[in-house]
Amino acid sequence: MAVYHNWAVGVLMIITATSAGFAADLPVTFVFGDSMTEVGNNNFLRNSLAKSNYPWYGIDYEGGRATGRFTNGRTIGDIISSKLGIPSSPPYLSLSPNDDAILRGVNYASGGSGILNETGLYFIEKLSFDDQITCFEKTKEAIKAKIGEEASNKLCNRALYFIGMGSNDYVNNFLQPFLADGQQYTHEEFLDLLMVTLEKQLTRLYALGARMVVMHSLGPLGCIPSQRVKSKTGGCLKRVNEWVLQFNSRARDLLLSLNSRLPRARMMFSESYDIVYDIIVNPTAYGFKVSNTSCCNVDTSLGGLCLPNARPCRDRTEYVFWDAYHTTEAANLVIAERVFADHSTGVSPAPAPAPAPAPLSHGPPITSAPAPSRSRKFMG
Numbered sequence: 078m079a080v081y082h083n084w085a086v087g088v089l090m091i092i093t094a095t096s097a098g099f100a101a102d103l104p105v106t107f108v109f110g111d112s113m114t115e116v117g118n119n120n121f122l123r124n125s126l127a128k129s130n131y132p133w134y135g136i137d138y139e140g141g142r143a144t145g146r147f148t149n150g151r152t153i154g155d156i157i158s159s160k161l162g163i164p165s166s167p168p169y170l171s172l173s174p175n176d177d178a179i180l181r182g183v184n185y186a187s188g189g190s191g192i193l194n195e196t197g198l199y200f201i202e203k204l205s206f207d208d209q210i211t212c213f214e215k216t217k218e219a220i221k222a223k224i225g226e227e228a229s230n231k232l233c234n235r236a237l238y239f240i241g242m243g244s245n246d247y248v249n250n251f252l253q254p255f256l257a258d259g260q261q262y263t264h265e266e267f268l269d270l271l272m273v274t275l276e277k278q279l280t281r282l283y284a285l286g287a288r289m290v291v292m293h294s295l296g297p298l299g300c301i302p303s304q305r306v307k308s309k310t311g312g313c314l315k316r317v318n319e320w321v322l323q324f325n326s327r328a329r330d331l332l333l334s335l336n337s338r339l340p341r342a343r344m345m346f347s348e349s350y351d352i353v354y355d356i357i358v359n360p361t362a363y364g365f366k367v368s369n370t371s372c373c374n375v376d377t378s379l380g381g382l383c384l385p386n387a388r389p390c391r392d393r394t395e396y397v398f399w400d401a402y403h404t405t406e407a408a409n410l411v412i413a414e415r416v417f418a419d420h421s422t423g424v425s426p427a428p429a430p431a432p433a434p435a436p437l438s439h440g441p442p443i444t445s446a447p448a449p450s451r452s453r454k455f456m457g
């Protein structure tokens with residue numbers, strides 16, 4: 078079983094191998110996640126308090142529209158999709174059940190959600206990871222009704238599954254002292270619970286046909302503005318970052334173990350902790366001025382989102398963070414670019430055909446930032 082040091086290399090090789098150059102055969106993508114990857118599902122949940130469909134969100138998006146993305150412009154997922162040469166999938170809740178668009182991919186991500194059902198409960202309504210998988214199950218039924226069982230199985234086997242989950246299990250659960258999980262469990266026990274739950278979820282996705290899965294690592298949550306304000310000095314919370322690194326390491330091991338147990342599973346871990354951490358501690362190396370507070374002058378004691386009455390900073394490209402949780406589009410561009418730039422070291426075992434360079438030339442050149450060498454933490 079090939080284990081890719083870098084998921085982007087793996088994905089590009091798969092696309093190259095399966096599409097044989099036919100543009101019509103673009104990979105179908107199904108996206109699961111939280112506010113980092115949401116593209117507007119919560120807009121359709123009437124009682125959800127995790128929404129971003131108002132100014133100043135989207136101020137740098139096409140037409141300056143607030144779409145339900147939790148940033149000022151494009152998400153990392155939007156940028157990565159365009160690098161892979163595929164469109165961003167639409168929000169599940171925006172589609173009618175038998176919309177033809179489901180044949181091209183769907184985004185189930187929902188702000189405030191997590192691996193655990195109880196995560197983010199104070200947002201009232203959101204789609205937890207379990208809910209999102211249930212929505213995918215319905216999508217699969219609808220695809221089957223359209224194109225038949227054999228073709229729908231094939232489509233689901235060949236699709237790409239992106240997963241970005243777990244941040245809220247910390248930020249909107251374990252790190253909230255008034256919630257049960259933070260009081261009931263030690264971190265070790267909590268992490269065990271997350272991994273047992275994640276294993277069931279990934280196995281369920283596999284049973285529904287998922288083979289090529291890219292799971293994104295958590296970033297340095299101890300350094301996001303909503304956590305920094307808890308430190309006396311305004312610095313990163315070391316203990317939180319250590320927990321996140323443990324989560325990443327356990328999640329990566331879980332994927333490896335699933336790959337060895339589940340025939341034809343190709344689950345890849347996309348490690349971006351180091352990349353994001355480096356941008357935060359060396360902002361000027363990447364063209365940023367501020368990484369310790371957000372562009373929007375949010376009230377961290379009151380949700381930390383960028384509300385219409387808040388004042389965004391003048392130059393949004395100078396800030397790494399947009400609100401108390403989410404990175405700016407400028408930071409997302411650098412992160413996506415760095416995730417791709419890690420191509421250089423290739424795959425293990427030795428690459429068969431070289432990955433197609435073409436998709437990398439999509440999109441504008443991002444940054445003249447140097448690429449500091451780092452220890453590699455990719456799978457393998």
Ligand SMILES: *[C@@H]1O[C@H](CO)[C@@H](O)[C@H](O)[C@H]1NC(C)=O
Binds near residue numbers: 208
């Ligand atoms: C989480 O909620 C879903 C329904 O949304 C349910 O099927 C599942 O069993 C729940 N998980 C746990 C661990 O309670």
Ligand SMILES: *[C@@H]1O[C@H](CO)[C@@H](O)[C@H](O)[C@H]1NC(C)=O
Binds near residue numbers: 310311369370
């Ligand atoms: C951010 O860092 C700058 C420069 O190091 C410092 O002056 C400022 O007080 C810090 N802001 C916060 C919110 O910690």
